Amino acid sequence: MPVNIVMPKLGLTMTEGTIVEWKKREGDTVKKGEILFVLETEKVTYEVESQEDGILGKIIVNEKESVLVGMIVAFLLKPGEKYVPAPGKIPETVKPAAAPAVKVPAGKANIIIIGGGVGGYPAAIRAARMGAEVTIIENDALGGTCLNWGCIPTKALLQSAAVAATIRNADTFGIRNKGYEIDFSAVMKRKNAVVAQLCNGVQKLLTAKKVRIIKGTASFVDPKTVQIVQTGEKITADKILIASGSKSGKIPIEGIDGPDVMDSNQVLTMESLPQSVVVIGGGVIGVEFAQFLKGMGTDVTILELMPNLIPGLDKEMAVALEKIIIASGVKVITGAMVKSIGGTKGLKTVRYAVGDKTAECAAEKIIMAVGRKPDFSSLNIEGTGILCEKGAIVVNDRMETNITGIYAAGDVIGGVMLAHVATAEGECAVKNALGHESIMNYRVVPACIYTTPEMASVGLTEEEAKKKYDVQVGRFPLRGNGKALILNETEGMVKIISDKKYGEVLGVHILGPHATDMIAEAVLGMNLEMTVDELAHAIHPHPTVSESIMEAAMTLTGGAIHMP
DSSP states (O other): OOEEEEOOOOSTTOOEEEEEEESSOTTOEEOTTSEEEEEEETTEEEEEEOSSOEEEEEEOSOTTOEEETTOEEEEEEOTTSOOOOTTSOOOTTTSOSSOOOOOOOTTTOEEEEEOOSTTTHHHHHHHHHTTOEEEEEESSOTTHHHHHHSHHHHHHHHHHHHHHHHHHTGGGGTOOOOOOOOOHHHHHHHHHHHHHHHHHHHHHHHHHTTOEEEESOEEEEETTEEEETTTOOEEEOSEEEEOOOEEEOOOOOBTTTSTTEEOHHHHTTOSSOOSEEEEEOOSHHHHHHHHHHHHTTOEEEEEESSSSSSTTSOHHHHHHHHHHHHHTTOEEEESEEEEEEEEETTEEEEEEEETTEEEEEEESEEEEOSOEEEOOTTSOGGGGTOOEETTEEOOOTTSBOSSTTEEEOGGGGOSSOOHHHHHHHHHHHHHHHTTOOOOOOOSSOEEEEOSSSEEEEEEOOHHHHHHHSOEEEEEEEGGGOHHHHHHTOOOOEEEEEEETTTOBEEEEEEEETTHHHHHHHHHHHHHTTOBHHHHHTSOOOSSOTTHHHHHHHHTTTTOOTTOO
16 A cells, blocks of 8 residues: 655644655655655755655655645555556545545634544544634533543542552551451442543533533534534534444343343443442453452453453463453353343343353343444434445545545544544544644554553554564563562563564553553654664663563563563
8 A cells, every 4th residue: 555755743843844856756766764855844954764665656745835744745655556657646545535625714614523522522622723613512421432431430440449459469568457348339439520520621621712512412414514403403514523432332132131231331320339240241341340340349250252352452462361360350251152141130140152062150230341333323424425334434544424524533433443543533534624634544553451450552463463574572571570570560571573674663562560551652662663673772761660661672682681
């Protein structure tokens, strides 16, 4: 696929640049490090090097022309790809599905954003800062699933479980205690307070930016008009962004809608702790709920259809995490196909099959944690002609649908359904809607799991990397890390996958304390096409768990210090 060559940002105040001279012409062979073009910004000239080998394809921005930072100036073709001559078309693989946005003068554009979650409210703030008149429509609480029913409340509950674990293990640190008591109502009250504070903060941010907030359900009248179902009010805008999010998935089995069968939202509103639960689904949502409830003293069983927990993770890391979860006392059954849910109120029975054998397990409550699916059921998008595939809205890399002027972002488009991705997609969408060219790039996207220990990853798994590259893998166990020993959290490791030829880091996977914070180093480095040598020779602070990242890289560049 052709690679976008963009106008780089070469200073904190740089917003645009002028191409003074192209050093390469269309069709020229280009080596990594060779000068592509000379640009001028703020009366200073810079030589811009190629980041990869290839053939210079279509030049979009000619000499003496100025463009904003981040805009595409040309395309770099890979070996075997067809050269695109000047009079030709932009390659179909990078050509937007709809016509490029026309820049709208600041202060003149207006945009409707449907959904006040993490795909919608940051986009609203960004659009307001760019001078647009913004209306955001939300039929529930601002902050959406993430702030109200997902990321924030679940992590608040997991923190309570972590505090309980610290007290249980206090003797290890020389602290004697006479036991503790879990006040579940207080745990839930704190969770609610955290959520309320953040949602109130979102409200204040939007109000400060003069964003109009409408509490109601939006429904399309035509491609430029939506109606508020509850009031009948019709609102017209130049651009519309759909960020309506997702809803909990269900599996079509007998008893799925019976009493004591809960989805994730219902778990977060429980008034008392169940003595036992069966969690159907061993993905991220399932294992986080399982660890919270186990930490609160509930007996927990996980039923997962796939061979391992957390499908999609690097297999080695997934197996390591699964062993730790089992060691914590959670019963895990993988390869389990759930057949039905039965029993009476107060004791439910789940019937499942592993291979050709059928078995049952019973619990007070059943938690459905089988993922989420895009939700645009109330929007009446059928009347607009918006293209959908496999239950999700289809967009191009500018986040625009097949209908000019209508964009979509977040869970509603499927794909990588993560809060931070939704935010990036929403901001990308409004930039394009307001005439500032922006392309969504999913090459370096971190994923985090807030288990104990935490799990975080970015880039390719070992299995994925081996299909495309000749790879080398570096590992460093946390038992060799001083800070991990101080924390009494030595279960886990850092795993780095790199391209053997150039040393570029292709994937980083961390299992251990603070993994979800430490992964940011790998994200930044991989965005800059970091090599393992660069990572190994970057001085890391001591004592920190982050040193284990450096040591994992060292195993590929001559050997780690604290490893035989």
